[in-house]
Structure formats: C-alpha cells, structure tokens
Amino acid sequence: MADIIGSILVVDDEPQIRRFLRAGLSVHGYALSEVASGEEALRVIPRDQPDLVVLDLGLPDMDGMEVLRRLREWSQVPVIVLSVRSQEREKVRALEAGADDYVSKPFGMAEFVARIRSALRRRLRETAPEPVYTVGKLKIDLARRMVTRDGQQVRLSPKEYQLLRLLALHAGKVVTHRQLLTEIWGPAYGEHVQYLRVFVRKLRSRLEADPNRPDYLVTELGVGYRLVAPDQFHESA
Amino acid sequence: MSGAAGLRQSWTAIVSGAWLRPRELAWPVPYIASAGIIALATAAAFVANQYGLKHVSAPLLAAVTLNAILWGVTPSLLSAVLCVGIEVGLFYAPNYDARVVALDGLVDLVGFSVLAVVVSDLVAQLRRHASDAEQRETATANLHAFSRKLGGMADAGGLYLAAIEHLEQQTGRGILLFLPDRGELVVLAGRMYDRMVPESVQARARALWDDRANLAEDEEIEVEGWQLQVLRTWRGPTALLGIAGGELSEESLEGLNPLFDLVAVAIERTLLARAIEDTRVKEARDRLHEALINSVSHSLQTPLAVIIGSATSLQSFASLHAGKAEAELVATIREEAERLERLVGKILQMTRIRAGAIAPKLELVELPDIVNSALRRVRRAVGGHSIALELPRDLPMLRLDLFLMEEALANLLENAAKYAPRGTRIGVRAAVEGGRLLIDVADQGPGIPVAALAHLFEPFFRAGAPDSSPPGTGLGLAICRAFVEANGGTVGVKSVGPPGAVFRISLPIPRDALAEPGEIALSEASDG
Structure with a gap:
C-alpha cells in the first residue's frame, strides 16, 4: 500500500x-x-x-x-x-x-x-497564492495584473480582470453567481446574474478561441462559472 | 247615493295615494263614474245657486279636475264639455244676450278643456313614475333576497339550480346554464324546459365558449329560438346562459343585467372554490408521488453508484496489475452499469412526467451554456461522432428551466449518436426565425422511416425492428418532448432524410430578452 x-x-x-x-x-x-x-x-x-x-x-x-x-x-x-x-x-x-x-x-x-x-x-x-496561474495557453499574472494568451497580452477592463482574478484564485472550483456578484459588485447585486453574463461573454470573446465552446471559462449550469484547472483542461478541436 | 259612495271611495283613494297606481277598469266605468261626479257637482251648484251664489262654475270645475285625476284625459275632456253645457243650459239667465252666452261658454269650454288635459297628463306622469319606482323597488328587493340566498349556499349544484329557477321566474322563459367543468362544457336545464336540449344549440354554445376570449362585451347570439347570453365577471366569462323563446327586448335585458352579474359572480365563486380544492388534492398527490419517486430513485441509484464507483476503482487497479481479460471484464461491468443507470434515470423521469410532477423553474439563460452542458453530459455517448456547432454570437436570452432543457437536448444528441454511424457528424445549429429560436440537431444516419413518424415521440416506441435497432429504451424522445413542452416550446422532425434526420426544437423568445445593455452601461460607468 x-x-x-x-x-x-x-x-x-x-x-x-x-x-x-x-x-x-x-x-x-x-x-x-x-x-x-x-x-x-x-x-x-x-x-x-x-x-x-x-x-x-x-x-x-x-x-x-x-x-x-x-x-x-x-x-x-x-x-x-x-x-x-x-x-x-x-x-x-x-x-x-x-x-x-x-x-x-x-x-x-x-x-x-x-x-x-x-x-x-x-x-x-x-x-499562499502563487503569483502566476497557467492553464493551457492562458497565463494570469496576479502580481503584475497581466493576462496573456499564447504569449499575446490580453487587454481587460478593471471589472473583467477582477472577475478573471477571482476565478483564478479558485481555479478548478465552481464559484457561484452570487459569490462572484457579491465579491465584485457588492452584496446589493447578489441577484443580478445578467451583469455577470455580459462580463463573462466579454471575457470569453477575449480569452477563448470559440466563445460559444469555451475551453477555459466554463459554465456550470445553474450554479456558476469555473476557470478550469490544468488537470481539467481539454482543448477542443 | 252611489255617487256619494264613489266620491268617498275616490277620496280615500286620493288620500292613500292609491290613485297613483295604474288602473285597469272596464271601459264604461270611468264614464259612468265621471257622469256621477258631474251630477253631484251640478246638484251642489244648483243648491248654491238657490242661495244666490253666482259662481256656479266652481263645483263644476272641481268635478272636471277630479275626473281628470281619476279617469284620465278622455273622460275628463267629455266632462269639460258636459259641464260647460250644464253651466250654460241650467244656470245662465234666459234673458242674457245670446252672443254673450256663446262667448262665455266658449271661454269656459277652453278653460275647462285645458284644465282637463293638463291635470290628466300630470297625473299620468306621476302615475308612471310611481309605477317605475315600485317596480324598481320590487326588483331590488328580489335581487337582494336572491343574493342572500346564493351567498348562503355552500353546495355548488344547489346554487346552480337556484339560479336557474330564479332566472326562469324573472324572465318567464326556460333557462339553460352552460358551465365549464374540467375542460368540458356541461349543460343544466331548468324546470320550464323539459325537452332535450337541441344538439345544435349545445354545439353553438361550445363553439362560443371555446372562442370566449374573442367575444365582444355585449354580443347577443340567437340559435334556433334560444338566446345565448355570456355571463361574465371582471375576470372574464364564467358561464353561458341559454334563454328560450328568442331574443329578449332591450328593456328586459337591461332589467336582467344585474341578475346576470349576480349569477356570474356566484358561479365564479363556486368555480374558484373547486379550483382551490383541486389544487389542494393535486398538491397532496404530487407530494406523495415525489416522496415515492425519490425513495425508489434512491434505492435504485445507490447500488448503481456503488457498482460504477467500484468498477472505476478496479479499472485504475487493473490497468496496473491485471491482464487484458480482467481489464475488459471490469470495463464491461462499468459500461453496463452506466447504461443501466441512465436507463433508470430515464424511467424515473418518465414517471415524473406521467405523474405531472414536472415543475419548470424558469430563468433567463443563454443557449450556448445549455448546449455545452448537454454535450458534456453525453460526451461518452457522442464521443465517436464529431460535433459541429453553429451558434450565432448574438443569440437572444431565453426563459427556460436549465436542467429540463439540458436533458431535452442531451436526449436528442444521444438519439442522433445512436442511429448515425460512428465517425459521422452531428450538427447543432441555432437560428432566430419569426420571433422564435430554432435549434436543429442533424445527424448523418439513415433517416427516419415515414411509418415511424407518427409515433416517434411516444414513450417506449422505437423505430425499426426490435432486434435490429441499436439498444435503447424508446424513452429519450418522449422525455425530450415533455421537457421542451414544459418550457413552452415544441419539438418535431424537420427532415426525415435521407441523408440523416433533422430534429427541430422551437422555443419562444421572451420579450425582456434584449433589455440589458442600458443596465450594464450604468454598472460600467460606476466602475471604480
């Protein structure tokens, strides 16, 4: 054993x-x-x-x-x-x-x-957070607040970055809609899932090859979003 | 003497107000009575004249007035003529100038006639008002009594019969009551109509009821001598009334309207009470069903979870320590257990559908999320096929139950993978058309035999011969249809092929689907 x-x-x-x-x-x-x-x-x-x-x-x-x-x-x-x-x-x-x-x-x-x-x-x-989170071709440098895809820097709005950072801190784990909204917009916005959807859509259009079939930023139906961990990562064809 | 008695009678009548009531007497009576009154007045004038009084016209004037009050315009006009004649003939001195007499008489005649007409007309008006008031009072009292009666009735059947009976009394016509009863329109008849209700009247009533949403407020329909009247409350039509003997006059309809309203409200009360009762019973039944299904589901799924879990444990073992045969056996155990688990899941879902225990929780969702989630669910089943997604980027939001819709799509995908050969492509394409969102799932299989088309979505139906077709339960498409319909959509076959079958889901696009950019712009503006 x-x-x-x-x-x-x-x-x-x-x-x-x-x-x-x-x-x-x-x-x-x-x-x-x-x-x-x-x-x-x-x-x-x-x-x-x-x-x-x-x-x-x-x-x-x-x-x-x-x-x-x-x-x-x-x-x-x-x-x-x-x-x-x-x-x-x-x-x-x-x-x-x-x-x-x-x-x-x-x-x-x-x-x-x-x-x-x-x-x-x-x-x-x-x-003890690691300063750089890497999955697939995506690299999130939490210390320098910099995101690169395939070595290319990705420009994100402050809210988009906040959202990605939060997901990266909990990478591999589902973060619920309410947890994300409360953390980024404040407790009063806990029910405004629409906000979140729009920002996730924007993030995907910058990070994913095909935003309709995301490799990194995955929707957990009815629960929330998850940034995939390296061991969960399967790039789609 | 009879004249005096008549006068006293009339006097009593005047004092009591009874004279205001409309009277219906045989035609000579008013004329004879008028003559009696005039005779009395003449006698009085004669006596007065004997004592040297000159104004003999006063009692005669009184007689004309009284006749106008009591008998109406014709007797009083005749009275006027008679009185003037009496005055001229009996009381004018014979030595009077004939021209003066004629002039005086004419003046009196005009005066008396005017008096007769004006007074009788005034009295007639008064009488009419009084009669109207009295009728209204009776009607209101009736309505109140009826309302109290209805209010006190707990039993719906008794209430309907009481309403019909009362309406028959008020209209003097036979009454039918058409009531909605669990989707059917049942007819109740009153006592005044004891024959069979003509089928054509019933059919018309049903058609009218089915189309009640488009009915004008005061629509009147006549069928074979029956007038159909819609009973409605502020919530809309509650029942239909059939009134025998053809159309009712405008006035009688007006008089009956409050009664119709009252009956409509009373009927609605019974219908609502029944709806509440039905809901209570259904809830209790659903709870029982749910508890039963959950318990069965737990008992079936726990052993399967253990078998699958153990088999997967063994697999990771076997790959290290055992030979090919053992590994294959373990893989078989696992695959079959997973198949069984999926089957049990489908049977349980079908049971829930059959029990009517599907309660969709609708929320705004994005289609790509559902499609991706469904693909992940069935990735083992569709692993041998290539998936081609065509989802436009600007798809509207939908208002759906996520999990029901995911399951519906998963079933379509599984179905496609089952019938189309491995290595072929399964296409999922979405498009907006005519205010609806259409999702097509297309495979490159053999297509659907036309004979199977009619039964395709029925539970336990499977296309093709039972032994030749791929293994399955025949539940997938039935579940798919039930879940899509629970979301307000439809699913059908768009193309039977060859090449390949295309299934199409059509979903309503909610009106608030596009109402987000303003809100979002605001939140970005306040972005720190």
Missing part, C-alpha cells in the same frame, strides 16, 4: 458507499475514517482534524447543509459534497454554505480522486 498522503472523513449513511470509497481512496494513499451521521461528524472533526471531508447531502439525522453550516462556523477544512442528479439546485446552496466542490452520484473513482487532489491543492494555494 502507498504512503499515507492525507486523511479523509467520509460522512454518509450508506455503508456500501462508505466501503467502496474506503477501498477506492486507500489505493490512492488516503487514510479514511467514516461516520454515518451529521451529529457524529461534528463531534469527530475537531478531534481527528481530517485534511478533507466528503459529505453526503442526504443524511438521515440532519440536512447535510446544516452540517456544513455548523462546521463552517469554526473550521475551514475542505468539504466535497456528494449529491444525486435530482438535487441540482442543492449544489448552489452547498457551495454558498462553504462547500469546496460537489460530485454527483454516480461518479468514477479517477474523477473523484482528481477533485480531492484539486480541493487539497486549492486550499494550499489559497493560504
């Missing part, structure tokens, strides 16, 4: 799910602990201090969202939420309550491991 590279707490009431996660993740070098309820999770996390929490939204004793909110009152541990497809609208609430990512069941193990790595790395980056 590989060396332990991190500890993960799985919060799920389905024993079969816990079992396959344990088997699947341990192969990749993660030490797993498991609980079956929200109460238990909130009791165990301060004691065990896991590196990451996998939280099922459909827990029997407590809404997964409630667990997330209570956890976020005192802990910044990365949380990946598990949901099912019919709970699409729950994702936004989970992200806004402080989840780092969500994965819909069913999911493949390779994809899941990539999400875990990405969340762990992001947490590192957020505490």
